[in-house]
Amino acid sequence: MDLLSGLRSILPDDRISTGGEEIERHSGAIFTYHASRPPDAVVYPESREEVAEVLRFANERGVPVVPFGEGSSLEAHTIPIRGGISVDLGRMDGILEVRPEDFVARVQPGVTHGGLNAALAEHGLFFPVDPGWDASIGGMAGTNASGTNAVRYGAMRDQVLGLEVVLADGTVMRTGGMVMKSSAGYHLTGLFVGSEGTLGVFTEIVLRLYPVPEHILAARAVFPDIEAAGRAAGAVIQTGMQVGRVELVDARTVGAVNVLKGTDYAIAPTLFLEFSGSEAGVGHDVEAARAIAEAHGCERFEFEADEAAREKLWEARHEAGLAIRDLNPDKKPMTTDVCVPLSDLPGALRHARETIEAAGFDGAILGHVGDGNYHAVFPVDPDDATELERAEAVNGEIVDHALACGGTCTGEHGIGSGKIGSLEKEHGDSLPFMRGIKRLADPNGIMNPGKIFEE
Amino acid sequence: MDLLSGLRSILPDDRISTGGEEIERHSGAIFTYHASRPPDAVVYPESREEVAEVLRFANERGVPVVPFGEGSSLEAHTIPIRGGISVDLGRMDGILEVRPEDFVARVQPGVTHGGLNAALAEHGLFFPVDPGWDASIGGMAGTNASGTNAVRYGAMRDQVLGLEVVLADGTVMRTGGMVMKSSAGYHLTGLFVGSEGTLGVFTEIVLRLYPVPEHILAARAVFPDIEAAGRAAGAVIQTGMQVGRVELVDARTVGAVNVLKGTDYAIAPTLFLEFSGSEAGVGHDVEAARAIAEAHGCERFEFEADEAAREKLWEARHEAGLAIRDLNPDKKPMTTDVCVPLSDLPGALRHARETIEAAGFDGAILGHVGDGNYHAVFPVDPDDATELERAEAVNGEIVDHALACGGTCTGEHGIGSGKIGSLEKEHGDSLPFMRGIKRLADPNGIMNPGKIFEE
Numbered sequence: 001m002d003l004l005s006g007l008r009s010i011l012p013d014d015r016i017s018t019g020g021e022e023i024e025r026h027s028g029a030i031f032t033y034h035a036s037r038p039p040d041a042v043v044y045p046e047s048r049e050e051v052a053e054v055l056r057f058a059n060e061r062g063v064p065v066v067p068f069g070e071g072s073s074l075e076a077h078t079i080p081i082r083g084g085i086s087v088d089l090g091r092m093d094g095i096l097e098v099r100p101e102d103f104v105a106r107v108q109p110g111v112t113h114g115g116l117n118a119a120l121a122e123h124g125l126f127f128p129v130d131p132g133w134d135a136s137i138g139g140m141a142g143t144n145a146s147g148t149n150a151v152r153y154g155a156m157r158d159q160v161l162g163l164e165v166v167l168a169d170g171t172v173m174r175t176g177g178m179v180m181k182s183s184a185g186y187h188l189t190g191l192f193v194g195s196e197g198t199l200g201v202f203t204e205i206v207l208r209l210y211p212v213p214e215h216i217l218a219a220r221a222v223f224p225d226i227e228a229a230g231r232a233a234g235a236v237i238q239t240g241m242q243v244g245r246v247e248l249v250d251a252r253t254v255g256a257v258n259v260l261k262g263t264d265y266a267i268a269p270t271l272f273l274e275f276s277g278s279e280a281g282v283g284h285d286v287e288a289a290r291a292i293a294e295a296h297g298c299e300r301f302e303f304e305a306d307e308a309a310r311e312k313l314w315e316a317r318h319e320a321g322l323a324i325r326d327l328n329p330d331k332k333p334m335t336t337d338v339c340v341p342l343s344d345l346p347g348a349l350r351h352a353r354e355t356i357e358a359a360g361f362d363g364a365i366l367g368h369v370g371d372g373n374y375h376a377v378f379p380v381d382p383d384d385a386t387e388l389e390r391a392e393a394v395n396g397e398i399v400d401h402a403l404a405c406g407g408t409c410t411g412e413h414g415i416g417s418g419k420i421g422s423l424e425k426e427h428g429d430s431l432p433f434m435r436g437i438k439r440l441a442d443p444n445g446i447m448n449p450g451k452i453f454e455e
Numbered sequence: 456m457d458l459l460s461g462l463r464s465i466l467p468d469d470r471i472s473t474g475g476e477e478i479e480r481h482s483g484a485i486f487t488y489h490a491s492r493p494p495d496a497v498v499y500p501e502s503r504e505e506v507a508e509v510l511r512f513a514n515e516r517g518v519p520v521v522p523f524g525e526g527s528s529l530e531a532h533t534i535p536i537r538g539g540i541s542v543d544l545g546r547m548d549g550i551l552e553v554r555p556e557d558f559v560a561r562v563q564p565g566v567t568h569g570g571l572n573a574a575l576a577e578h579g580l581f582f583p584v585d586p587g588w589d590a591s592i593g594g595m596a597g598t599n600a601s602g603t604n605a606v607r608y609g610a611m612r613d614q615v616l617g618l619e620v621v622l623a624d625g626t627v628m629r630t631g632g633m634v635m636k637s638s639a640g641y642h643l644t645g646l647f648v649g650s651e652g653t654l655g656v657f658t659e660i661v662l663r664l665y666p667v668p669e670h671i672l673a674a675r676a677v678f679p680d681i682e683a684a685g686r687a688a689g690a691v692i693q694t695g696m697q698v699g700r701v702e703l704v705d706a707r708t709v710g711a712v713n714v715l716k717g718t719d720y721a722i723a724p725t726l727f728l729e730f731s732g733s734e735a736g737v738g739h740d741v742e743a744a745r746a747i748a749e750a751h752g753c754e755r756f757e758f759e760a761d762e763a764a765r766e767k768l769w770e771a772r773h774e775a776g777l778a779i780r781d782l783n784p785d786k787k788p789m790t791t792d793v794c795v796p797l798s799d800l801p802g803a804l805r806h807a808r809e810t811i812e813a814a815g816f817d818g819a820i821l822g823h824v825g826d827g828n829y830h831a832v833f834p835v836d837p838d839d840a841t842e843l844e845r846a847e848a849v850n851g852e853i854v855d856h857a858l859a860c861g862g863t864c865t866g867e868h869g870i871g872s873g874k875i876g877s878l879e880k881e882h883g884d885s886l887p888f889m890r891g892i893k894r895l896a897d898p899n900g901i902m903n904p905g906k907i908f909e910e
Contacts, residue, residue: 099796099798101798102798174885179794181605181826183599183600183863183869184874184878185878185882186646191645194641194642234556240667240669241733277696277736278696278743281733342557344557373635373636408632408634412636422639429629430640430643433628433896434643440895
């Protein structure tokens with residue numbers, strides 16, 4: 001039985017694509033410089049049973065399987081670099097259960113964080129993890145995504161309380177549960193979150209939810225240089241105040257955002273800040289943060305007056321990557337993603353700026369500096385081998401600097417196929433154990449091959 | 456080569472015990488009803504290399520190895536139920552590095568949370584995880600311990616950023632790092648935390664630290680019954696306020712504590728509360744919590760006036776288990792440890808009280824109700840087989856009730872040898888995967904055999 005006949009024995013014809021736009025859409029990532037590669041087929045399962053049947057079929061034949069959500073990964077996770085089947089989970093986008101009093105929702109992998117939050121608003125609850133793109137919850141769990149709220153609420157791994165996973169051989173397994181904590185056996189939930197589709201396909205995800213804070217205030221603090229902004233961010237965190245968000249954007253990023261969003265933010269290194277809690281608590285925190293910012297050279301500290309201005313601010317921040325990409329429509333963005341210990345952040349920001357400049361790139365720097373996680377984004381021409389090599393060298397230098405500080409090569413984007421060498425540098429001594437787990441879940445190596453590890 | 460000769464080839468004689476008080480101390484847990492069993496030898500390594508040599512030796516001969524910290528586990532983790540070597544990590548109690556600006560400490564496994572916090576005070580930092588006993592950090596990481604601060608700061612798994620682990624064959628492996636978040640490969644740190652000594656021995660642990668809050672206020676809220684106290688706790692959490700601690704103690708527990716600590720707290724179901732943050736924020740939160748408590752029938756809401764009274768309150772809470780044990784010095788405490796979804800808590804508390812009473816036990820109920828995690832503690836005579844069986848039936852009924860609500864059989868104490876059957880009920884479908892990981896780390900099954908799984 002060939003691939004197509006096999007898939008037709010599992011799914012109706014209209015949920016299998018083998019050509020045209022759908023193959024194109026599943027061939028390459030939206031935001032990344034990585035080379036695209038078409039899958040042999042795209043399938044659209046609607047249930048765990050269908051996912052299990054597709055995997056069982058693929059596993060028996062050694063056909064690669066790549067889980068696909070929104071395709072917004074920055075490290076080529078959804079590119080089927082060995083061909084095979086792209087399993088598009090977009091039709092499994094149900095919100096199966098919301099338990100407002102338990103702060104828990106059970107969802108299918110295809111729902112996006114925006115879709116989930118729209119459904120939660122009526123309960124006065126929200127889900128905090130907010131990568132820039134409106135990514136799927138399944139994909140976000142796959143890469144342990146985070147975003148601007150992580151400094152307060154944590155990353156995906158902190159929110160996923162339980163999973164339903166289909167392993168390569170079609171076995172369905174549940175991990176975790178509906179409760180806030182557990183010490184019952186090995187923490188498989190945390191192991192599968194961040195496994196980048198290499199261990200199985202998520203078919204249900206139990207998420208932790210949070211009450212919308214009583215009072216929220218946003219502000220922009222403008223600095224003479226990014227190192228000063230980084231030092232101020234560190235000092236705010238040092239106080240122990242429960243800052244909601246603390247995002248750094250450099251002048252280049254603000255300029256790009258002003259073009260895309262029509263804002264008129266001062267074109268200078270800036271911290272975008274958010275404070276939340278009771279009105280009394282927020283009032284105290286924002287004044288403390290302003291004093292710290294000014295002590296670190298802040299030139300202007302401006303509040304976003306109302307909810308619309310605040311939403312605009314965060315929309316601008318979320319679309320910063322898009323804004324930078326749009327400045328160079330003929331190129332693709334290379335995005336670094338290191339995370340360093342907080343005290344190393346100002347030095348790492350300086351090093352990144354100098355490295356990018358020395359290589360002659362037009363780079364922007366931005367990031368979740370309350371976590372020590374920042375991104376350098378610089379457009380490259382993926383068809384220009386020399387330029388691509390130079391860009392990869394810059395990325396490599398930024399990673400090496402982070403590792404030398406005790407940092408990590410990826411704070412939130414994952415390894416994919418772009419950082420396999422960096423992972424070897426960072427975790428060479430535990431890679432054999434990771435590979436052992438890979439073999440346990442996927443002995444035939446069908447799950448997203450060529451990601452995380454060299455084959 | 457026999458066991459003793461082998462160990463003597465690795466360690467000096469004065470760091471090997473094969474009889475006397477030290478064998479006795481490593482035979483049974485301090486607080487538990489579980490039957491004790493002597494190890495064949497106790498060893499006291501002082502370095503990772505010595506740990507690795509002991510494990511390599513034991514692995515070649517198939518000799519069981521049980522990691523030992525303070526012996527305060529409630530589920531028999533440190534009891535060498537198959538004999539073998541008790542590896543006492545008490546001499547590896549160094550605080551290797553404190554990085555105040557990075558909120559990170561690197562420690563050896565034998566340091567206790569009290570010892571660590573004493574060293575952190577000069578930096579204005581603290582480590583929040585606080586099981587009742589002054590347990591070792593290694594043991595706490597082994598069971599994914601938590602305590603009263605978990606509602607705000609999370610459990611051990613949320614604090615451990617990295618590990619150095621010696622696997623059964625003596626391989627030394629590092630996981631994680633020094634940073635607040637990472638998406639670099641499989642999350643082995645989270646997998647090893649909570650593995651109860653069945654996958655390897657921790658020789659270094661990187662921990663997340665927190666600034667001591669600017670302002671702290673503690674209070675006691677007295678209720679007519681525990682269900683009302685449970686409902687009030689849930690309602691406080693619902694507001695989204697960042698409560699520091701919310702602990703429930705029933706009348707029986709308060710009575711026991713008054714005897715042990717010389718306090719004169721009202722003998723009634725009570726919430727012990729703590730609020731922290733800025734003075735303005737705390738003032739707002741405490742008034743909101745008081746209003747909620749009163750709406751749920753709170754009869755008295757009393758503040759702890761000063762730091763000494765506040766410390767006394769938490770000391771009393773931490774020693775509640777001890778206090779209950781001391782009421783029945785001839786018996787041993789059976790301690791349940793389920794965690795349920797927040798909305799199921801009042802019903803679960805009622806069910807536990809009725810179940811214990813129906814079985815004729817003199818039980819106390821207390822717990823970390825902000826997480827949905829509570830304990831029933833009832834003294835049993837471990838030499839009375841009928842009584843022990845009856846006690847185990849009560850524990851089993853409480854677990855079954857929690858599982859029926861979507862809860863877990865253990866919120867923080869772990870599986871050990873006491874809850875193997877409960878784990879099978881809760882995670883039967885993922886147990887084969889857990890066993891696969893066990894075989895990967897420990898193919899000869901020497902690491903703490905008879906814990907988590909049936910052999």
